[in-house]
Amino acid sequence: MSVYSKIQKKKISIETLFQLLMLAYGVGADAIDDYVRIGESTTIECLEKFVEGVISVFEDEYLRKPKPNNVQRLLQMAEGRGFPGMLGSSDCMHWQWKNCPKAWKGMYMSGYRGVATIVLEVVASSDLWIWHAFFGVSGSNNDINVLDRSPVFDDILNDHAPEVNFTINGNNYTMGYHLADGIYLEWATFVKSISKPQGEKCKLFAQYQEGQRKDVERAFGVLQARFAIIRGLAHFWEKKKLANIMKACIILHNMIVEDERDTYAGNFAQGLVLSSTIKLNYVFLCIK
Numbered sequence: 667m668s669v670y671s672k673i674q675k676k677k678i679s680i681e682t683l684f685q686l687l688m689l690a691y692g693v694g695a696d697a698i699d700d701y702v703r704i705g706e707s708t709t710i711e712c713l714e715k716f717v718e719g720v721i722s723v724f725e726d727e728y729l730r731k732p733k734p735n736n737v738q739r740l741l742q743m744a745e746g747r748g749f750p751g752m753l754g755s756s757d758c759m760h761w762q763w764k765n766c767p768k769a770w771k772g773m774y775m776s777g778y779r780g781v782a783t784i785v786l787e788v789v790a791s792s793d794l795w796i797w798h799a800f801f802g803v804s805g806s807n808n809d810i811n812v813l814d815r816s817p818v819f820d821d822i823l824n825d826h827a828p829e830v831n832f833t834i835n836g837n838n839y840t841m842g843y844h845l846a847d848g849i850y851l852e853w854a855t856f857v858k859s860i861s862k863p864q865g866e867k868c869k870l871f872a873q874y875q876e877g878q879r880k881d882v883e884r885a886f887g888v889l890q891a892r893f894a895i896i897r898g899l900a901h902f903w904e905k906k907k908l909a910n911i912m913k914a915c916i917i918l919h920n921m922i923v924e925d926e927r928d929t930y931a932g933n934f935a936q937g938l939v940l941s942s943t944i945k946l947n948y949v950f951l952c953i954k
Contacts, residue, residue: 692894
């Protein structure tokens with residue numbers, strides 16, 4: 667039984683219940699006073715302690731890089747979907763910071779959004795599990811700048827990454843990769859789409875790559891749907907507290923994924939398997 671299922675069966679305090687309400691429904695801290703006579707400042711303090719407790723207890727299990735057995739499961743899922751060697755999809759999300767200090771607004775101002783934001787970079791698999799989360803870069807940075815500061819590939823640089831072996835069109839590869847959009851660099855760890863595909867093979871590859879890359883977009887959507895506090899505006903003044911809220915929501919999200927994975931993971935694998943080996947070879951002919 668997963669930790670999430672065990673928590674469901676245990677009685678929780680009314681304070682904890684309302685911390686979950688604040689995370690899941692975006693309930694304001696002052697609204698809690700109408701129900702349980704807890705002041706706004708006390709509610710905020712309880713929320714801060716709650717997310718810190720979630721992180722300290724569950725981070726090592728529910729927000730970590732994949733272990734060798736997890737890597738093998740990811741590779742099996744990816745091969746069934748037509749992308750041998752894929753370990754997930756990478757992308758960034760912006761969280762609008764309403765109470766960003768005025769002295770920092772120029773640094774955190776997102777150019778195309780016109781508001782102050784903080785960037786979240788994640789790597790997600792097809793079952794919506796988030797394997798990597800890097801939060802805190804100012805919204806004025808693009809995905810390349812975030813990647814430059816991110817520790818996502820530190821294990822590869824330090825030769826600590828799990829072993830990955832796969833073959834495409836007779837070529838052997840020893841490094842897994844992530845699906846990414848066009849802004850990312852031409853690295854061996856990224857497989858991007860083709861902006862202007864010429865010919866049926868390249869068009870087929872672009873179609874499937876852009877379709878499978880939506881896993882990370884789905885993960886963002888489900889995360890925000892489950893936790894309205896990160897779908898709305900960020901109201902805290904301190905960036906560390908926002909980072910703790912984001913991290914706790916991701917941990918709780920992964921707990922839910924673990925509990926519900928068996929109900930839909932098989933459906934993804936069956937519904938997205940390519941119809942023939944010929945298509946599989948066509949798709950990866952453009953990677954060579």
